[in-house]
Amino acid sequence: MAVEEKRAWALAASALVGYAVYVVLVLTGRHGRPLAETPYIGALLWTIGLGIVFGVVTGIWFGIAARNDGLQADERDREIGRFGDHVGQSFVVIGGISAMALAMFEVAHFWIANVLYLCFVLSALFGSMAKIAAYRRGMP
Template sequence: MGLGERRAWITALVAVAGYTVYLLVVLGRADGGPLTAVRYAPVLLWTVGCAIAAAVLLEIAAAVIAPGAGHRTDMRDREIGRLGEHVGQSFLVVGAVGALALAMAEADRFWIAQTLYLAFVLSALLGSAARIVSYRRGLPW
């Protein structure tokens, strides 16, 4: 497994794990009450920070386990990376438009933040999925 594919797997796994922990903590704190009353910001910041740290640590661990395995990149790797970025950015744009619509509808800040966080997670997850599929099956063109 090359460097690009390994990073895509790590990004996908960390995004899903981080968002799952976030949802469990926020839903647990609601305790039957309204979600908009939950103090979500500290949880969001901690889960994002921990996800970044986990991704870095997993990259280091993968490099220690398989030193020198697939550290070269070529034109195919750059094209796959570009495809993953385009797929991921499209979901980020959709999330931003959704958050903008919620803001114009004067929705609670809680829902705007949830929309943006979900957009970031989907961007990372689907961008990684596009990379993984491209590494496994080849580029679509």
């Protein structure tokens, strides 16, 4: 398995786990309040921050392992990386447009933040899935 494919698996797993933890924290912190009034900022910042730390640590770890094995990224790895990034970036755009529309309709900050976070997670997940599929089945 290529190092970049391992990184894609790690990113997909951390995005899913981090978002699941966030959802559980928000839902258990409701205490009878409406969802839009639930405190979410702390859980949001912690799960995003820990996801970033996890991504950096696994990236360094896989990079060291690849260097020890004498592996380097080649043209195929770079092309697959660009392909996955393009797939993932589409969800960032969708999230930005959705958040802008919600802001124009003066929707609660809770929903705007959660739409953005969900789209960041979908970006990481689908971008990673596209990379994994390209490694397994070849480029489309």
